[in-house]
Structure formats: structure tokens, C-alpha cells
Amino acid sequence: MTGRPLLSLKGVSKVFRNGGDVLEVLSGVSCDIMEGEQVCLLGRSGCGKSTLLRIVAGFLLPDAGHVEIGGERITAPGSDRCMVFQEDALFPWLTVRENVAFGARRKMPRGTLDSEVNRYLEKVGLASFGDYLPRQISGGMQQRVALARVLILRPRVLLMDEPFGALDALTRREMHKLFLSLMKETNGTSLFVTHDVEEAVTLADRILVMSRTPGRIRADIPVALCRPRDRFDGTFVRLCREVQDLLASEAVIA
Template structure:
């Protein structure tokens, strides 16, 4: 249960998105609180990525609205960063240049060298700053993307299944790292995943979606203590509960 005095960062009101005759998002409404790690799960193809693309105006909503701190979302004004499913490090740039590129795109030139250095240190890549992506492991490539995101000091971080291509050990290490960084910087996160265990491991709350036409089936508060133990009976019970919610959509 969230406290009434907590600040609402993102407000989704009656969001509807159709593609021709196909109704994907059907009158979806919920709030995201400042500093919250919100995970969104649901059946494959239910519209999780469509929601993020609507938030960032890659898609224009058919109806309803998404507000950021009470205003219409404006990517030129609001500090929002999007980490996609695919690796997005640029092969022709070094690690340092990749991280710097995010700041340059946002025209955030103040103390740019320090911000880049700090971001590389946060993700443990300071010693690899002059390496190229082809010289890095999969885990390190994702760290580059995370460093680029955190260098901009985003108020809202959107993550769309960023660890889907990694093995389980790498995934858990990066998940721990992102939670640590987000709590350290008070970054608000909306994290899309099809992996229920990942959602329970990461989320402060878990938003469970139905199949298309998609609406919210339930919002589950995840108050398990951190760091979380996937063998903890409470963890297993919550994972099973969410599995059942999705299974019986």
C-alpha cells in the first residue's frame, strides 16, 4: 500500500490504443510513484511494449492520456530514458563515447566528463572506457547501455525486457545492479518483462495485464525484503500467485 503523501510521477488515465480494428490497450488507468520500481507483466503479445511506446509518443494514444508530473509527456522537456530489448551500443564508438552520446543527444553538456566518469564507475566499467563494443561480453554491453542511461540522471527510466537474451547468472547480477542504482539515485522505473520471477525479484509493485484487448487484471504490492531470495517461500508464493493471474486471464 502506497502512502497518500507519496508523489505521483506518472499518471495513466483511460489509455486506449487501437491499430485499425485491433484494440490493444483498453481503457488502462494507474499511477506510478516517485522512486518506485514498477514491473509490468502479462501474456505474450498483450501490449506491454505498446504501452511504453505510447508513453514516449512513438505511438499516439487513440484515447486517454499519460501525464508526467501533471503535464503531457514531452521528451524535449522531461528527462526520460528508454532501454530497449536489443543491445544499442554503437559499434564505432568506444564505451566512453557511447555513454557520452546520451548526454550530447539531450544537450546536457554541463560537467559532461564527470557525468560520464561517474556513470562508468557506477557500473564497473571505468577500466574499459576506451574499449569498443566488439571487445566486450554480453553483460558488459548491457552495462554500457545502463551507464548511458544513468549518465543522463533520468527521472524516469523505461526498460523493455532488457535482459531477455542473457543467461540467468548474468541477468541476476545486472538486476541487482540496476536496483542498487535506482534506489541510490531515486529514479522511477517502469520495467516490462514476460519473466514472472524477474518481476517478483525486482518490483515494488507488479502490474498484471490481461490478454488483448488489454486491461489491468490486478496490481500486486511486492514488499519482500531486499536482497530477495528466490528460494524464500514468500517469494515462491508470490511468483505462483502472479503465474495463476496470468494463466487464467
């Protein structure tokens, strides 16, 4: 980790207007994320997590404030930020290999592309599934393809919107190990949305807990546990409880 923030959110606010209704979704969200840092965003449903991620991705513009990556203001999507969703829509008619190659095919010559695709398939444990179609592999394998196809682009920041939320607990834990080893290997940086407190304490260097209506950062909690983390360890369990209590103290319906 270096000393200067890679990603800076500076007073980000967002209002949605539906007909006559005005919904203030985010209000003055500010934080810095360092290179190599894994930051988890936790908050009740509807508090604006996905909206915040879409603003960082450049899909949406804030009404006030702005986001900077490497000191440059974000005004549009860019290949320096890649998003992985809960159920990532792979192209169903393309093979696993073609899906991984799709975004990268214009960025590198054919020979390099082929070897890079093989390298990333290897990394996510799918070297022998390159010729399969998405419907022929499991949900966990599909999420590994989704990871490979963004990692091959070498984004500066990975934006993850509940990427493992649809997976069973065992597969999710395998994905955690894989994700952390890939992030370590590439000194990758992520902003990771989850509903799962245990997932946040497993993955994060810092946990940002959001309040709702409007969404604000309510707590910024460092997770100073060494890795690999043991979810039965006393400190781990205490931290989960602390974060859970913070979330529970938010009203379910504003």
C-alpha cells in the same frame, strides 16, 4: 517515495489499423506510479506492453486517454523519460565511453561530461573498458553501457523493455543487483516490462499483470518483501506462483 504520483496513466487506449483490420491493443489502462517506485509490467506476448511503454515514452500517441509526468501531459518524447531495450543498439563505431557520452554531450560542458562519464562507467563496473568497442565486450557489459548512457541523463522515469531478457540467468541476477542499487542511490523510478515472473518479484514494488486483447491491467500486486530478496524464501516462491497462475489463466491464443 513521496506521496504524489510521478507518472499517471489515465484511461490509455490504443487501436492499430492494418489495412481493413482493426486491432484494439490497449483499453482504458490507468495507473499511478510514485517517485522512487519500481513497477513491473507482466503479460502474455502481444498484450500491448511495448505499446504502452512507447506511449509513455511519447513515441506513440494514444487514441483515448493520456499520460502525465509530474502533472504535465506527455505529447512527445522527452529527456525526462529514457528507454532501455532488450538488445540495446549501441553505436558500434563508438567506444564504450563515447556511447555513454553520446546523449549527454549537449547537456553539459566538456569537463563535466568527462567526469560524469567516468562516474557512470564506474557505477556500472566498466571503468577499465571505456576505450573498448561494443563488439569487444559481452552482452551483459553492453547492457550495462546501455544503463549508464541513460542514467547519465538523469531521467525522471526509466522505461525498460525486457532489458535483461537476452542475458544468461547468472548475469541477469547481477544486473538485478546493479539495477536496484542504482535505483536506490538515485531514488529512480522505473516501469519495467518482463516476461520473467521471478525477475518481476525480485525487482518490483508493484507488479501490474496485463490481460490481452485488448490489454488491460488485470491485477495490481504489491510486493512487500524486504530487499535483498531471497528467491528461495517461501513468501517469494508463493508470490511467484500466484503471479504465474494469473498469467497462465490467460488464453494463449485469444
